[in-house]
Amino acid sequence: MAKESSFDIVSTVDFQEVDNAFQQAKREISQRYDLKDSGAEITLDKQNKTLGIHAPADFVARQVKDVIGSKLVKRGIELTAVKWGEPQAATGQSVRLSATIVDGIDKETASKISKDIRNLKLKCKATIEGDKLRVSSASRDTLQEVIAFLKGQDYGQPLQYTNYR
Numbered sequence: 001m002a003k004e005s006s007f008d009i010v011s012t013v014d015f016q017e018v019d020n021a022f023q024q025a026k027r028e029i030s031q032r033y034d035l036k037d038s039g040a041e042i043t044l045d046k047q048n049k050t051l052g053i054h055a056p057a058d059f060v061a062r063q064v065k066d067v068i069g070s071k072l073v074k075r076g077i078e079l080t081a082v083k084w085g086e087p088q089a090a091t092g093q094s095v096r097l098s099a100t101i102v103d104g105i106d107k108e109t110a111s112k113i114s115k116d117i118r119n120l121k122l123k124c125k126a127t128i129e130g131d132k133l134r135v136s137s138a139s140r141d142t143l144q145e146v147i148a149f150l151k152g153q154d155y156g157q158p159l160q161y162t163n164y165r
Contacts, residue, residue, distance in 0.1 A: 005143055006136035007164040009113065009150065011105045011157050013081050015046060018101060021071035022051070028067055039094075040064050051082065053097040058087055061095045078158040102157045104131030109155050116153065117146055 022044040029035045029042065038060050043052040051068065055061035069079055084099045105113070110133055114126040117135060124137035124146060137143050147161050 004136050004138060005140045005165060006134055007143055007147070008162045009105070009133040009135065010131075010160050010162055011081075011102060012160060013077060013101055013103050013158075015049070015101075015103075017075040017077055018072070019044065019046070021068070021075040021077065024075075025064075025068045025071045028071070029064060032067075035060065035063060035067075042068065049101040049103060051099040051101070054090065054094065055097075056092075056094050058095050061087060061097050065097060080156060081158050105133065105157070105159075106131070109157065113150070113155060113159075116149075120146065120149060122146065 022042065026042055029040055038056060040053070040055040040060050040063075042064060043054075044050075045052070053061050053064050053068075055064055065084065069082075072079060072082065081102050082099050083102060084097060088096045088098075090096045107128070110128045110131075113133055114128060117124065117126040122137070122142050122145060123139065124135055124142050126133055126135045135143060135146055137146075143164070150159060150161075
């Protein structure tokens with residue numbers, strides 16, 4: 001009988017790189033001439049995996065968000081891993097923005113991915129294991145087709161394919 005081959009579908013973020021991007025963005029905000037004295041602040045909560053922006057105006061908040069985004073991309077973190085909320089009005093004219101960093105695949109997304117794999121009608125099996133999926137099949141070519149299919153889909157978060165055996 002043929003040995004089963006498998007791989008895992010995960011969604012992970014290197015929080016050290018997020019911290020590095022945050023530090024770089026904080027430094028740029030304090031040195032950039034148009035943001036230096038604007039009163040804009042950014043925060044990073046490593047425990048809750050959230051980013052926060054407090055800015056005096058919506059325009060400044062969007063500029064700070066772009067700075068953070070560019071630093072994250074330079075550090076190799078996809079922007080789909082950061083889910084930004086709606087701007088909230090704070091005291092006076094100031095605005096607050098918050099974002100959560102996606103780490104792991106939630107149940108809804110995992111079931112959607114599993115359903116899409118089943119709809120391919122290939123001889124493979126996708127099982128949900130916590131915050132990851134394991135896809136197994138007797139044929140490695142089938143697994144390669146599944147990976148190629150999933151790379152063409154958009155699930156709103158970055159996916160990595162690990163533990164291929």
